[in-house]
Amino acid sequence: GPRVGVLALQGDFREHARVLAGLGADVSLIRRPEELETVDGLVIPGGESTVMDKLARAYGLAEPLKAAIAAGLPVYGTCAGLIMLADTVLDAIEGQQSFGGLDVVVRRNAFGSQNQSFETDLDVPALGEAPVHAVFIRGPVVESVGDSATALATLDDGRVVAVEQGNLLGTSFHPEIDGETRFHEYFLDKVRVRAAR
Numbered sequence: 264g265p266r267v268g269v270l271a272l273q274g275d276f277r278e279h280a281r282v283l284a285g286l287g288a289d290v291s292l293i294r295r296p297e298e299l300e301t302v303d304g305l306v307i308p309g310g311e312s313t314v315m316d317k318l319a320r321a322y323g324l325a326e327p328l329k330a331a332i333a334a335g336l337p338v339y340g341t342c343a344g345l346i347m348l349a350d351t352v353l354d355a356i357e358g359q360q361s362f363g364g365l366d367v368v369v370r371r372n373a374f375g376s377q378n379q380s381f382e383t384d385l386d387v388p389a390l391g392e393a394p395v396h397a398v399f400i401r402g403p404v405v406e407s408v409g410d411s412a413t414a415l416a417t418l419d420d421g422r423v424v425a426v427e428q429g430n431l432l433g434t435s436f437h438p439e440i441d442g443e444t445r446f447h448e449y450f451l452d453k454v455r456v457r458a459a460r
């Protein structure tokens with residue numbers, strides 16, 4: 264199957280690895296820069312973006328990963344992973360950095376204390392007719408989508424919670440924890456195209 268890495272610095276990387284392996288991918292956990300070169304796609308899991316950022320820089324992964332993103336590596340980020348892919352992060356902590364690549368502005372922890380965690384059904388036309396059951400856990404929202412990016416899903420109130428830009432894909436929620444596999448399949452299609460170059 265396609266060679267896919269899961270960034271395993273912190274967060275729910277095991278859940279992603281399980282889903283990807285179930286879809287036939289050849290999965291490896293990525294912690295070091297040289298491991299990045301062995302994969303044709305990367306998933307950045309949910310977790311805590313402030314910690315992921317610090318660890319990525321401490322392990323020397325941030326710069327190589329930015330270069331790989333710029334060179335077209337397919338990357339799918341969920342929740343904290345979406346924050347790491349966003350060009351601009353609001354409500355970041357002092358000094359927090361993202362890898363960037365997605366021409367979007369995201370706001371961390373955007374749902375307020377009453378709604379920090381919730382589940383809902385979303386229409387995602389790119390994935391077909393059946394709604395996507397989406398689990399949000401202290402997730403970000405996409406406050407604005409730049410010209411280079413496309414919204415894939417919005418909440419009933421119009422807030423954007425899934426985006427795509429070329430080989431980059433991001434969701435505010437966590438398909439990896441509730442049996443929803445279509446985002447991962449959609450991502451693996453990009454990885455296969457990339458691997459066949």
Ligand code: GLN
Nearest residue numbers: 309310311312342343401
């Ligand atoms: N609130 C976390 C952050 O800002 C994201 C939460 C998650 O990934 N479930 O990184």
